[in-house]
Amino acid sequence: MSEDHVPGFNTLSIHAGAQPDPTTGARATPIYQTTSFVFEDVDHAASLFGLQAFGNIYTRIGNPTCAVLEERVAALEGGTAALAVASGHAAQLIVMHTLLQPGDEFIAGTQLYGGSINQFNHAFKKFDWHVAWADSTDVSSFEKAVTPKTKAIFIESVANPGGVVVDIEGIAQVARRAGVPLIVDNTLASPYLCRPFEHGADIVVHSATKFLGGHGNSIGGVIVDGGTFNWMREGRYPTLSEPCESYQGMVLGETFGNFAFAIACRVLGLRDLGAALSPFNAFLLVTGIETLSLRMDRHCANAVAVAEFLSSHPKVAWVSYSGLPGDRYHALQQKYCPKGGGAVFTFGVKGGYDAGVKVVSNVQLFSHLANIGDTRSLIIHPASTTHRQLSDQQKTSAGAGPDVIRVSIGIEDKEDIIADLDQALASA
Amino acid sequence: MNHDSYPDAYIREILDSCRVIAMVGASANTVRPSYFVLKYMLEKGYRVIPVNPGQAGKDILGQRVYASLSDIPEPIDMVDIFRASEAADGIVDEALALEPRPKVIWMQLSVRNDEAAAKAEAAGLKVVMNRCPKIEYGRLSGEIAWAGVNRRTVSSKRPVLSGGGFQRLGLGKGRTSN
Structure with a gap:
């Protein structure tokens, strides 16, 4: 060289x-x-x-x-x-x-x-x-x-x-x-x-x-x-x-x-x-770090597929993922993160706090834990965990209201990730 | 030479080929950057001659200090300038009057004088500005990586131990870096 x-x-x-x-x-x-x-x-x-x-x-x-x-x-x-x-x-x-x-x-x-x-x-x-x-x-x-x-x-x-x-x-x-x-x-x-x-x-x-x-x-x-x-x-x-x-x-x-x-x-x-x-x-x-780019490409591709699936799901009120065209932050994502919007995003489950708790309890492939950025798909209900100690107003301004579910999409097969969320939502 | 960005090979060749460095503005104060660089380059096997009128006749790190370049009684390869940028012009004039002439004018981090550089280059000297020889030696040998510094280069070659030590790396003369 x-x-x-x-x-x-x-x-x-x-x-x-x-x-x-x-x-x-x-x-x-x-x-x-x-x-x-x-x-x-x-x-x-x-x-x-x-x-x-x-x-x-x-x-x-x-x-x-x-x-x-x-x-x-x-x-x-x-x-x-x-x-x-x-x-x-x-x-x-x-x-x-x-x-x-x-x-x-x-x-x-x-x-x-x-x-x-x-x-x-x-x-x-x-x-x-x-x-x-x-x-x-x-x-x-x-x-x-x-x-x-x-x-x-x-x-x-x-x-x-x-x-x-x-x-x-x-x-x-x-x-x-x-x-x-x-x-x-x-x-x-x-x-x-x-x-x-x-x-x-x-x-x-x-x-x-x-x-x-x-x-x-x-x-x-x-x-x-x-x-x-x-x-x-x-x-x-x-x-x-x-x-x-x-x-x-x-x-x-x-x-x-x-x-x-x-x-x-x-x-x-x-x-x-x-x-x-x-x-x-x-x-x-x-x-x-040696495999960072390979993992991030897969994380982002899987995240787009999962976000699209959730967007059309009847039990999902909204999806906030900058990688989706039409998302409020899509233009900023295109400017600052053109290779992808990352693997972490939130969605709102119809039924509020109780429904959120049910979804994170019912998953089988997703791990219910307080981390992000793993090869594994991860899920958490911030209002009952990471953001629990904040006031209701702080929760909402931090994007962690009662109906919010946060996912960190892993690099498993996207079909398996989607199937797990589908069954967890069905029982919510 | 483009003085905004030097090829690694240019800096390496200078550090490989120079053995005697006159350091104009060398300080006896042990926490000043010029003292650090003087000490480091001595440890790396260079002969470093301090130039500082206020310290002339005294020793810094065992090296006799001279009032000016023209007082130094031996040939020098490189003049390292630890002074304000405006002072570089006069120092280059002094360097060009030496017999034999030094091969390199080096101006420290934050020191840059393009007119002085052009004059030295016209006389056939190599010029480096706004760089520190300690940092460049540490970067090219790999030592500076221990401080988490981005060397802006990658290599599959083993770094070279220097001076019989184990916490000192050298430039590995005769090897290519990449």
Whole structure:
């Protein structure tokens, strides 16, 4: 391959970050299941602790298996660097810990995973970080929520659970005018369907637990640095722009160029908050990513077939899937996720809360559980589970009203998926 | 040369062929980026000569500091500029007056001066701007992957250990990277 040939998405999914092992030649990524790494000598140790050399110290800060996951996701997203962490929630915590000071605010679209709504409303309040909610379907609501204390804007590219495709470019313009970074959770789309950096995002986060890993076997999260934001301007992000006390006064933002945010998340956030990813989970996640495009194509094709089936079912009141022509978000899906609308969508079952409970109880092939992005088809009734703790108004604005069923369509035969839903609805 | 995007082979050839680097603007402050780069390139086996009028006659990391390029009593292969972009013009003039002339002018991350670059290139020198040799060495050797950095390249070749160590990778001179 010539030096200036840019590898395609499928090639990067398999090769990015993963050369043969330098000591053994092992071709698959080894699982470096170790807490620590010996130093070559005292000077080498000092250089590593002072961030003057690249190398491995302790798996809470970095590990060669986790590093393959990091570079691979950075390459697929088109970012400058990435950091793998214990979960998607840990990714969000570390991003905000790097950006925010006590008393600061950030704006988030209400169309979010219910767990993120909880984290932002309650857990973050204890850090004195304050979320202002906007409507992801209305760009102007973000503009109105900006205050002098706003330090970031957070959205999901394809929102969970409602199948909303968000106008990333419109919200990126609001972020640019406010002088704050746009953080996009790209979990539901995966970089195969949507690449937020190409639409103005500055930071991407993932729950790698979902489509990246793809097999429902490992919790993990990834933070990707777009390399686009100028952290040194105006001193609004002191973690990056001010001398860092725990690194002898180093200014991370001027030392690490266009991947300084990812480094700050690692050497401060991950080091101090401790949410490290296990190397074994990293191995399962990088193995999953090798087939990302194949799986996403099948997920999306199956989702369209299932959504079409449900649209004409007498017991179904409505279907919200952006992959259906005529859906409210179809035009945005065509713009931001032209290869497909993803595998996660919602529909309303006639009969409300009780009927919803019956459907999820009656399925035989679908698994009733609180996850998405598995090879298996998954189903949940958000009002009685993931979104149970929200008020009725919060449930509805998050797309999780009483009649709502969320499905994550797997890569089984579509005829079997449809037959299972058909029998479950018949008995509802 | 297109100074917005350098081929990997161009950077690799420079890092392979240069052994003596004069670093203009080298700092004795151990948390400054220029100190980091000086230390890293020394560890990689380069001879690095600090140039800084405020530190002239003293040592940084055991290397004697000179006030200007013309004070350095030995031939240099590359001038690495850790100064504001405006200062690059005068530094290139100084470099071109040396005998023998260096082969490469390298301007650090955020340093770019297209006029100075054109002048150096017209005199037959290679020029790199707005890049860091530490980052480029780390990228091409593979070391920087341990920090989760996207190297923008893929390879089925085994990385090369350097210096008899196990946490240090080298450029593997004579091998192609891809």
